[in-house]
Amino acid sequence: MAADRPTSLKPPVTGPKLSSPAVSADSEVAAFLAEVSARAPTSVAGEVRGRLIFALDATMSRQPTWDLACALQAGMFEEVAAIGGLDMQLVYYRGIHECRASGWVGDGRRLGALMAQIDCRGGRTQIGRVLAHAGSEAERARVGAVVFVGDAMEEALDDLCAKAGPLALRGVPVFLFQEGRDPVAERGFREIARLTGGAWCRFDAGAAEQLSALLRAAARYAAGGRQALTALANSSPGAKQLLAAMSGPKSGAG
Template sequence: MPHDPTKSSQRPLTDAADRSVRTGNSSDEIAAFVAKARAMTPGATGARGRLVFALDATMSRQPTWDMACALQADMFREAEAIGSLDIRLVYYRGLSECRASGWISTSDELARLMGRIDCRGGHTQIGRVLSDTRREAIASGVRAVVFVGDAMEESIDDLCAKAGELGMLKVPVFVFQEGYDPVAEQTFREIARLTGGAWCRFDPGAAAQLRELLRAAAAYAAGGRDALLRLARGGGGAALLLGQMK
């Protein structure tokens, strides 16, 4: 069996892991998350922003994956001007592969990891991304999620239920859609609405558009709404996100 160079640094998201997330919704877990979130509020001493960076890595996404690799350092640079940022990379590809990294604190580390991953044909697994994010939010705190994709091939009701759970935990999802798939747009808009996040479209191959959106999401993760407000004064992606957030 060929060696998977990402295996040592990533954790497979198994069906069992998904089940534990779905059933672990007790009031005690929610209370524990709220306590952690209060301790990690933007501006708190030593607080680090935590952002889940989720990407569709199915075959059609290779050009955008390469573009995201080139742009990911901008998220860290934006955050450094505000505070600090840790990023957790989550991606899916193939028939059933969905993986998550540990928390990454430097752009070089994230770039090395992303550079080892190639896109493979398969269906979307957005539900597993949302479930993993919920589990991680309860376990260690998450301030925001970025999801970049162009398609949706799952039950919209199931995804909305998972999004609603993130909304209860006050974890906004910023959904950045490439292209014009109307089914994906309907679902992505609803995920953003239910979580208190935002949906934005960018044109295929439009690096400048995606860069602005990623910078804005990183600003929110590192510094909260106040940081996004300051960035939005110059317009661009920050203003688009802020205009939709509750």
């Protein structure tokens, strides 16, 4: 259903400038998303680049992790630059019904600029809309992986598994990185990872180095598949952890 999917923002309506910083920031976000929303995945030497959907919970409890992700996302692009590059799409939800997706972006600096302008707002999780959107994107063109960073799950697990089904059928793994120890979220994230052939990993609050390693490993997988991730495992604890999580009986590592 269309209501289950994230929306792309239209360009802001022209008119008198508003003095509110929050309104101004939202307008800049809208303009950026409108600019890239129609872009198709770029290619190198005729080959479609790797594509990664980077999804974040932007409800109020996520502000510290959002700030951390802003600082680390550029490393995801750097990690795969040597093996052909990566196009990334940002998906986030916040508030009561707000769930939005950017176009496909191949420049980590531009994506970082977008993320820096988004503030977290109170609301409930909308993981189902993220999964439904990812399934739609994978139907249009190959998606290498979905990365989700969050700390809570407030939706029915059976519904989420149903929305993850199309991703599983298309071979799109979902990597879920959980902050904190919410048992409901852990159970749900593990099951989505198991269903899609992805992985669940926990990271500690404020553990920038740990999350950076995991995000880089997920980016390497999206760009080059399991072979590329395996090649990275000897030098990257994040890649080793992600491979172990993908191979484990519970698709997770604590």
